[in-house]
Amino acid sequence: MAKKNAKIVGNMLIAQSGGPTVVINQSLIGAVMEAKKHKEIRKIYGALHGIKGILNENLVDLGRESVATLKAVAQTPSSGLGSVRKKPTPEDCAKIFEKLQKYGVRYFFYIGGNDSAETAHIINEEAKKAGYEMHCFHIPKTIDNDLRENDHTPGFASGAKFVAQAFMGDDLDNAALPGVKINVVMGRHAGFLTAASALARTYPGAGPHLIYLPERPFDLEKFPQQVKEVVEKHGRCVVAVSEGISDITGTAIAAAFSKEVDSHGNVQLSGSGALGDALSNLIKTKTDITRVRADTFGYLQRSFPGVVSANDAKEAFAVGREAVKLATSGDVDGSVAIRRKKGRKYQVFFERVELRSVAKETRHMPDEFIAANGCDVTKAFLDYAAPIVGDLPKIGRFKRIQVKK
DSSP: OOOOOOOOOOEEEEEOOSSSSSSSSHHHHHHHHHHHTTTTTEEEEEEEHHHHHHHTTOOEGGSSSOOOOOHHHHHHOOOOOOOOOOOOHHHHHHHHHHHHHHHTTTEEEESSSHHHHHHHHHHHHHHHTOOOEEEEEEEEEEETBBBBTSSOOOHHHHHHHHHHHHHHHHHHHHHHSSSSEEEEOOSSOOOHHHHHHGGGGGTTTTSEEEOOOOTSSOOOOTTTHHHHHHHHHHHEEEEETTTTTOOSSOOOOOGGGGOOOOSSSOBBSSSSSSSHHHHHHHHHHSSOOOEEEEEGGGGGGGGGGOOOHHHHHHHHHHHHHHHHHHHTTTTOOEEOOOOOOOSSSSSSSEEEEGGGGGGSSSSHHHGGOOOOSSSSSSSHHHHHHHHHHHOOOOOOOOOOOOOOO
16 A cells, blocks of 8 residues: 555646546546545646646646536546547656646546556656655546456446447347348457447347457457358347457457557557458358448447446546545555445445556456357356446337238
């Protein structure tokens, strides 16, 4: 545990980083509204586009925004302050501290995923080296649900709800006009979001019929045959594929179609429909199936208005609020983790964890969530995901009582 110091008086700076989500603004506003309650926090600055905003001194005074505006922004998808994908260099860190000191910042909050946690960790370590007293906290966010120490992360449940509902609609479409439909879902190293497609199975025989995750090797040779077997059984096949599926060597299948990388060195996987098109063509060339279509959900999953998990919104607001509570209570640094209480009723609590335990490294779908055949999920995953995501639309179907000829 970090050593607790006496409370310090100063300004607060908060920023958002990484991929936007439906509820990332809930965390932002949760932190801002909590900060307004603490007299040791004088001014509340927001940096536009993450650490770029700090470096460029592109700041806004969030403390002067009305409560009505704050509440409206909380309900709005995507990053209200703008986001960024930038890993700070040592030179950046030195400049960041110049800016933090210039604006009297003693409370720093960074909302984002594991790359963002790493950035917060770097800034925090540099602050210690410089002897600059600052409370530095990471506020979790990612639709990938791949942050360590967390049962689940803000943004995942709403993204999962979008995926589940998209597959519900696509499955109904596919049932009306049978064929093979492939949907590529976000998830570089973790398959949680793709796995959420299984929540769309609301009647016997409903898709997705095959689910492929990054946690299991993807076999390009077996894939067409697996699809054909489903078509022979159901007369059609809906497939959920994670963008991060990899071969036996760990090389992403999509990497062959994308050479673009971000500032953290990650190959860009969501920029095109190349993976879906390649898998579609593979089925057409290796089987006698002719009606094959593919879609890439891409960035639609992240900030789609109107598709939000109630639990997700509530918990996202709470982690922002909790980060400020921890910082003003004397905790020097850390990340806020969501834990699930034991028992049949869904309940969570929040806990401070070390920044280094969340930074950089990702977590994966546990083995007990993945079916033995490697292309489906288990009941254990459904039991885990369903209460987070919440209610889904009800599907009505005819009994189809045949008329005698």
